[in-house]
Amino acid sequence: MKTVNTLLALILGGCIALSAQAQDQRDYHEMVYDSGCKTCHDQGMKAFPSDESCLQCHDMSELAEQTKREGHEAQQNPHDSMHYGQEAPCMECHGEHKPKQAICMDCHNFDFPKFKQ
Numbered sequence: 061m062k063t064v065n066t067l068l069a070l071i072l073g074g075c076i077a078l079s080a081q082a083q084d085q086r087d088y089h090e091m092v093y094d095s096g097c098k099t100c101h102d103q104g105m106k107a108f109p110s111d112e113s114c115l116q117c118h119d120m121s122e123l124a125e126q127t128k129r130e131g132h133e134a135q136q137n138p139h140d141s142m143h144y145g146q147e148a149p150c151m152e153c154h155g156e157h158k159p160k161q162a163i164c165m166d167c168h169n170f171d172f173p174k175f176k177q
């Protein structure tokens with residue numbers, strides 16, 4: 061009986077630890093969560109994911125194409141901007157568990173209709 065109780069305590073303890081770790085998730089990444097936190101967290105759970113992790117599934121030149129703009133707005137493309145080209149790290153602008161705004165908004169007031177804070 062004692063071992064059973066110990067086992068139960070361990071299991072319950074495990075559940076509490078897990079729920080304490082629960083993180084806000086983006087709907088659009090539901091599939092990613094199905095394959096586990098480490099699909100993104102390639103640098104361990106205590107660190108932010110690397111850009112390479114996002115680039116497993118996303119492609120920077122495709123993104124630059126998707127968010128391309130015309131005329132005087134051409135250089136406002138967040139994925140190919142006049143300041144950083146295609147080199148800005150994803151997490152300067154995109155959050156996963158917390159809302160975030162694109163770093164451009166620190167200094168400008170652009171309209172990014174497709175952005176999900």
Ligand code: HEC
Nearest residue numbers: 088089092099100109113114116117118150151154174176
């Ligand atoms: C295992 C694959 C996978 C990984 C890893 C991944 N994503 Fe995604 N992501 C997707 C899929 C699938 C979608 C939904 C389809 C789409 O919009 O491309 C998506 C959607 C998104 C969207 C929203 C698109 C919209 O609808 O506006 C953003 C922003 C995004 N991902 C950023 C990131 C960032 C930043 C990382 C790294 C921290 C990342 N993703 C890692 C697969 C992935």
Ligand code: HEC
Nearest residue numbers: 081083089092093097100105106107108109155156157158
């Ligand atoms: C789609 C990619 C993705 C998935 C899947 C994901 N994370 Fe994250 N995680 C991020 C990003 C991006 C950040 C940094 C920005 C933020 O917090 O919004 C982060 C940050 C964190 C942090 C904060 C680390 C620090 O240094 O402050 C924790 C803790 C964390 N994630 C836990 C989890 C857990 C637990 C899961 C699985 C339930 C998970 N993450 C799944 C992308 C992801």
Ligand code: HEC
Nearest residue numbers: 135136137138141142143144148162163164165166167168
């Ligand atoms: C730390 C502040 C800062 C950040 C962050 C920043 N910019 Fe700028 N940006 C400036 C300054 C300063 C100028 C030059 C002054 C001007 O012409 O407005 C400028 C000029 C521009 C211009 C030409 C002028 C205009 O307003 O049309 C564009 C386009 C631009 N930035 C796009 C971006 C984009 C896209 C991002 C995000 C990827 C970004 N900037 C991030 C400070 C910033």
Ligand code: HEC
Nearest residue numbers: 114118126127138148149150152153162163172173174175
């Ligand atoms: C300088 C800021 C910035 C950086 C860096 C950045 N993004 Fe974005 N991203 C944005 C903004 C802003 C939008 C919305 C653009 C719009 O509304 O036209 C966006 C849109 C997206 C979308 C949706 C595209 C669509 O057509 O709906 C995805 C997916 C995405 N980003 C993924 C990424 C990934 C992955 C990285 C890193 C490889 C990254 N982004 C780097 C600012 C950024």
